Amino acid sequence: MGKESINFDKKTREKIGKLFMTVIMFAIGIIMILPFVWMLSTSFKLEVDVFKFPIEWIPRRFTTKNYVEVWLNQNPPFYVYYLNSIKITVICVLGELATSSLAAYGFSRLNFKGRDSIFLMYLGTMMIPFQVLMVPRFMLFQWLGLYNTHWSLILPGMFTTLGVFLLRQYFLTIPMELSESARIDGAGEFRTFWQIILPLAKPALASLAILTFVWRWNDYEGPLVFLSNKNLYTIPLGLTNFIDEMGGQQNTLIMAASVSAIFPIIIVFLLGQKYFIEGITAGSIKG
Amino acid sequence: MRHNGQMAIQSTPKTIKYKKKSKVKNDVIGYLFITPNLLGFIFLTLIPVLFSLFVSFTEWNIFKGFKEMNFVGLKNYISMFEDTWFKASIKNNVIYTLGTIPVTLCAALLTAVILNDKVYGKNAIRTMFFMPYISNVVAISAIWLALYNPSYGPINQFLMDLGISDPPKWIASSKWALPAVMIMSVWGGLGYNTVIYLAGLQGIPKELYESADIDGANWWHKLIRITIPMLSPTTFFLLITNIISSFQVFGQINIMTQGGPGTSTTVIAYYIYLSGFRYYKMGYSASMAWFLFIAIFIVTLIQWKGQKKWVNYM
Incomplete structure (x- = not known):
């Protein structure tokens, strides 16, 4: 009897402690997203109310005019950036999935001359920062007439070593016996790849797809270096356009644009959270 | 972006x-x-x-064509060490790295340990912490630019409300600009690091804690004796990735401060961009990019060598 009541007390105490920590962590979490709440609230304000203190978290003079202004009345309007970003991101994701999965299959499940030395070369270049590639790629694109076109962002996004690396890691975990029995059944390599390996690798493909989506969507340095025509700008670069032109004087418009820029990625993240987290943690844990 | 070259190599x-x-x-x-x-x-x-690499040994303005490309040997690599802007960039980058990474890692570790089994609604809280990581750097910089506004910004209004009559001028002051960017970066990086630590925590065998419980160890002892040592591979991974990305910090600088006031927030990636695409000194820009690459390479190498001393692989 006595022992049971002690156990019960301990459990209750643990529960209270857990509740207490939950409240604290939620409070810190709220502080973490406070800048975003401020952004959202400001985007519905009149410019004169932006810096009122204490902060009006729910705008008393509520307006949606900022969004109309940003989306339709700017030059170029925000939807142009949206279309550019969607186009580039979608092509990059599909292209990367295609080239990376093919190459990963070759590097992990086929035997051919020079395979390991080529893969070593891939690994060797993974540490190279974008800054090293910036100047030569700029020149290459200029020479090919691709500078200031979307190709200058699509091409580097389609052929990544990271994609090959992530998928290869996953392909290696699929038992070789599967390929062997497919071979005995007379399936060619491409059929084995397409009908057996790819379906099994769906989680890895999903991870790579959502990681690429978020990274391409948010990429800032690439478009900054390779694009100069405002009508070709992607969302992040379009946003800098707002900041530069308004010189920090039009916070409501800048915040409405920021909300518009962040919103889709939050939706994508919430939908694919599991695969995203699996993707970014894939490399961090040994084994 | 932050994921170049850290995965364990598995043999085929x-x-x-x-x-x-x-x-x-x-x-x-x-x-x-x-x-x-x-x-x-x-x-x-x-x-x-x-x-x-070839360009880095030349002096060359991109708009003058290949004929104007002059081979200058190691000149670029030597002159960068006499360049005040370059030296300021290195100094600022070192401050940025040393100032952000330890704080971020400690906070992330603690957050992860608490989120792991001490709270209800773990996923909701994790998502809140993770928001900055998935948002693009331009939007985040725009928000903080307004928050940091020296006269009307919410941060300074709040500080004045607390009775601080002369709050920092943040990005308008050469003393506070770099710390302001660093505070924002810690905020931005916390979620990512927490998520990686949470994944690392799943790999620690429960038996270790159970036997510690039998020995009567308290929460603190378990953290120091079990959790932190067992997480050392994760810490090692995060240290490398964070250092590499802190050496490449660019977006927030280009948007919020343009390296200023003066040279107070110039960092290496920003100066490389400036030299190449504002001053059109392609050779010089390329040589500094190679310097950056070599720095990243050396840091990674040192960490690989040093990890044997403190990383606890099972």
Whole structure:
């Protein structure tokens, strides 16, 4: 009897402690997203109310005019950036999935001359920062007439070593016996790849797809270096356009644009959270 | 973006020997699979890297064509160490790295340990912490730019409300600009690091805690004796990735401060961009980019060597 009541007390105490920590962590979490709440609230304000203190978290003079202004009345309007970003991101994701999965299959499940030395070369270049590639790629694109076109962002996004690396890691975990029995059944390599390996690798493909989506969507340095025509700008670069032109004087418009820029990625993240987290943690844990 | 070259290398198992197909045919099939990606790799990475190395030994304005390209040997590599802007960039970058990473890692570790089994609604809280990581750097910088506004910004209004009559001028002051960017970066990086630590925590065997419980260890002891040592591979991974990305910090600087006031927030990636695409000194820009690469390479190498002393692989 006595022992049971002690156990019960301990459990209750643990529960209270857990509740207490939950409240604290939620409070810190709220502080973490406070800048975003401020952004959202400001985007519905009149410019004169932006810096009122204490902060009006729910705008008393509520307006949606900022969004109309940003989306339709700017030059170029925000939807142009949206279309550019969607186009580039979608092509990059599909292209990367295609080239990376093919190459990963070759590097992990086929035997051919020079395979390991080529893969070593891939690994060797993974540490190279974008800054090293910036100047030569700029020149290459200029020479090919691709500078200031979307190709200058699509091409580097389609052929990544990271994609090959992530998928290869996953392909290696699929038992070789599967390929062997497919071979005995007379399936060619491409059929084995397409009908057996790819379906099994769906989680890895999903991870790579959502990681690429978020990274391409948010990429800032690439478009900054390779694009100069405002009508070709992607969302992040379009946003800098707002900041530069308004010189920090039009916070409501800048915040409405920021909300518009962040919103889709939050939706994508919430939908694919599991695969995203699996993707970014894939490399961090040994084994 | 933050994920170059940190994955553990797994060796490829010997693939099954083919009996019927000839060796040449295997080679052809293999190359057919890798060719699309390999072509991209050769033209967009391999050749550019080699070309960049070559450019770094020249003096060259891109708009003057190849004929104006002068080979100058090591001149760029020598003159960067006499360049005040470059030296300021290195100094600021070191401060940025040393100031952000330890704080971020400690906070992330603690957050992860608490979120792991001490709260309800773990996923909701995790998502809140993770928000900055998935948002683009321009939007985040725009928000903080307004928050940091020296006269009307919410941060300073709040500080004045607390009775601080002369709050920092943040990005308008050469003393506070770099700390302001650093505070924002810690906020931005916390979620990512927490998520990686949470994943690391799943790998610690429960038995270790159970036997510690039997020995009567308290929460603190378990943290110091079990959790932190067992997480050392994760800490090692995060240290490398964070250092590499802190050496490449660019977006927030270019948007919020443009390196200023004065040289107070110039960092290496920003100065490389400035030299190449504002001053059109391609050779100089490339040489500093190679300096950056070598720095990243050396740091990674030192950490690989040093990890044996403190990383606890099971």
